[in-house]
Amino acid sequence: MNSAISIRVDNLSKKFTGGLRNSGVQALAGVSFDVQRGEIFGLLGPNGAGKTTLVKILLGSLRPSSGTAFIDDREVSKAAARYRAGFLPENHRFPQYLTGFQMLRVFGGMTGMSGSQIKSRAGTLLELVGMSRWRNTRIKKYSKGMMQRLGLAQALINDPDIVFLDEPTDGVDPVGRREIRDILKNIKKQGRTVFLNSHLLSEVEATCDRVAVLDKGKLIKVGPASGLIGVKPTYNVAVVSLSDEVQSAVRQFDSEAGIDGDKISISMDKPARINDLIDLLRSHQVQIISVVPQKQSLEDSFMQLIQGERAGGQHE
Amino acid sequence: MNKFLAILYDSYLEIKDRKIFYLYLAVTLIMILIFSLLPGSLNINGEHIMDSGLIDQATIDRVVAGFFDQFFGFMIFIMVFGTAGLLPSYLSKGRVELVVSKPIERFRLILMKFISIYLVSCLILIVTTSLIWLAMSLRLGSITTNFFYGLLLALVQFFIVYAIIFILGLLFNSGAGAIIGYFILRVGSDLLSHREVVYDFLGESVWKFILDTAYNILPKLGEMSDNYNSLMRGRGLGDSYALWSSLLFGGTMILLGLIYFNRKDY
Numbered sequence A: 001m002n003s004a005i006s007i008r009v010d011n012l013s014k015k016f017t018g019g020l021r022n023s024g025v026q027a028l029a030g031v032s033f034d035v036q037r038g039e040i041f042g043l044l045g046p047n048g049a050g051k052t053t054l055v056k057i058l059l060g061s062l063r064p065s066s067g068t069a070f071i072d073d074r075e076v077s078k079a080a081a082r083y084r085a086g087f088l089p090e091n092h093r094f095p096q097y098l099t100g101f102q103m104l105r106v107f108g109g110m111t112g113m114s115g116s117q118i119k120s121r122a123g124t125l126l127e128l129v130g131m132s133r134w135r136n137t138r139i140k141k142y143s144k145g146m147m148q149r150l151g152l153a154q155a156l157i158n159d160p161d162i163v164f165l166d167e168p169t170d171g172v173d174p175v176g177r178r179e180i181r182d183i184l185k186n187i188k189k190q191g192r193t194v195f196l197n198s199h200l201l202s203e204v205e206a207t208c209d210r211v212a213v214l215d216k217g218k219l220i221k222v223g224p225a226s227g228l229i230g231v232k233p234t235y236n237v238a239v240v241s242l243s244d245e246v247q248s249a250v251r252q253f254d255s256e257a258g259i260d261g262d263k264i265s266i267s268m269d270k271p272a273r274i275n276d277l278i279d280l281l282r283s284h285q286v287q288i289i290s291v292v293p294q295k296q297s298l299e300d301s302f303m304q305l306i307q308g309e310r311a312g313g314q315h316e
Numbered sequence B: 001m002n003k004f005l006a007i008l009y010d011s012y013l014e015i016k017d018r019k020i021f022y023l024y025l026a027v028t029l030i031m032i033l034i035f036s037l038l039p040g041s042l043n044i045n046g047e048h049i050m051d052s053g054l055i056d057q058a059t060i061d062r063v064v065a066g067f068f069d070q071f072f073g074f075m076i077f078i079m080v081f082g083t084a085g086l087l088p089s090y091l092s093k094g095r096v097e098l099v100v101s102k103p104i105e106r107f108r109l110i111l112m113k114f115i116s117i118y119l120v121s122c123l124i125l126i127v128t129t130s131l132i133w134l135a136m137s138l139r140l141g142s143i144t145t146n147f148f149y150g151l152l153l154a155l156v157q158f159f160i161v162y163a164i165i166f167i168l169g170l171l172f173n174s175g176a177g178a179i180i181g182y183f184i185l186r187v188g189s190d191l192l193s194h195r196e197v198v199y200d201f202l203g204e205s206v207w208k209f210i211l212d213t214a215y216n217i218l219p220k221l222g223e224m225s226d227n228y229n230s231l232m233r234g235r236g237l238g239d240s241y242a243l244w245s246s247l248l249f250g251g252t253m254i255l256l257g258l259i260y261f262n263r264k265d266y
Helices: A051-058 A100-109 A115-128 A144-156 A174-189 A201-207 A244-253 A273-283 A298-315 B002-017 B020-036 B057-084 B086-090 B096-100 B106-140 B147-172 B175-192 B196-202 B206-217 B222-232 B241-263
Strands: A005-016 A025-036 A040-044 A066-071 A085-088 A162-166 A193-197 A210-215 A218-224 A234-239 A258-260 A263-267 A288-294
Touching (some): A005 A051, A005 A193, A025 A051, A025 A066, A040 A051, A040 A174, A040 A201, A051 A066, A051 A162, A085 A144, A100 A115, A144 A174, A174 A193, A174 A201, A218 A298, A234 A273, A263 A273, A273 A288, B002 B106, B057 B086, B086 B106, B106 B147, B106 B241, B147 B175, B175 B206, B222 B241
Antiparallel strands (some): A005 A025, A005 A066, A210 A218, A234 A288, A258 A263
16 A cells, blocks of 8 residues: 555445335445545545535445555554544534534544544634634534534544535525635645535635546546546637538537537637638638637536536447 | 544444433432432331331331332343434444544444443443432431342343344344334243243144243243342342343344444445
8 A cells, every 4th residue: 555645545335225126226326435644535426426425434324345445554444544534424424412612622522532632623723713712502402404414523532633524505595615725725735635415516616626426326537626627628719600511510510519600619629720710711711800718617627527527438 | 542432432322312312311310319208107106117126127128129120120121222312323334434444343333332332221220229229228327239230130131232223233233123123022022931821832843942932042031030128138140041032132143243333325
């Protein structure tokens, strides 16, 4: 194992067995990837893609059907793998009878911290997430956003090297989201690894260094978040009119070019090729009104990726 | 140790938060009040009950034993309701993921949870019954220390009861399911203790063997009442078969619970 690798997922599969009439569900099918130490790694995928199953396996809630995973070189089925890990689960139900401070005390204690260690760290963390005022208020009186903030403090109570966050900004207002993003970036600056599971693509785009995309239990893509965005820049070219001859020439230039009336929409691997298109149009005396580059959003890329994968799967 | 203390602290706060905690308090206060407000009937012909010569220490012991034999049973009955929901709540969706993500081996985690709930429940049982015993003793003017043997047996009996609740709570993941399952088992084992009644109808059939086996395997909580009486009247434990066979059953339930939890996906 490489010490630069914080999390290693190796050919991980999970099948939930069904009843007598049900063949079961393949939640994960041979997923493999590495998470580098100190990076913010995002896990993306539509509902039912297997994201939560993967996180649950990494954190000991589920046992894999086959394959292995390691946290800090320790196999995840061993409790020791989670010594230096913190976790904020999705749809958590924190004990309502505890106050904010008591919760940090209980969950900090469960990681082996002493009372005095928890006391000093809890103060700092509650300050960090803006919950100092409510430290002695029972959780049942907290709003969803307050619980997320407390959950984040709980995930950091043992000063972890790796933090797993499942939908950390769920229920948090825009200001709070921004604050949580800042906290995540701050965590990264401290050299910690963050494993972020989120359905908010903008959040992943703004926060993550690398992203893995899951669909139907399979890993579709893993790579830099920026690599998913604008891999093929798209340009919208507006012209005065397009004759049939020019349309045919444009289609010869790029068979996938979209032509809608007087507008051409074209994606290209090399941005410089837009000049060739402009030359082509000018050679046919076409008057160009505008050339507008379209930054492909992560959402667009994500949808393309998922749809492409599903279409590929159907052809197979 | 820090891990166990954290789980113990959590269990204490959860039990304290439950409404049934006030029932323990109310029962204790009412009983203390009853004994405190008992009229002078404990005097006979103007003499204290113990000085009258009409009632001896053995009679007092019998009264105390008779009372606590029933009262321990009543407290354990309430505690079934007070503790049945604790484990299912601990393992509820949204909480269990966080709990098992902590660096504690699963079998240790659930064992520590079992012990912590048991210890807090024992503390409640010790405090409530001891306060009532003290009020009763002061009123009677006689300290019957045999009560503590009864208390010890009550703690052992609650261990067996909670072991059953524990495994049922794990299996059903529901407090109500654990309570229903416990009472079905309890009624079943009480019926089996009278199985001789149907022997004449069964003859030498295989059913007799099945009933005897079931009786020997299942806990015999109802039959432990005789042990209470005998202990608190200073006559020793008496027939201990019900006790140790029930303890064996409780221990087996805990072991099965640990294995089940260790393998379960959450």
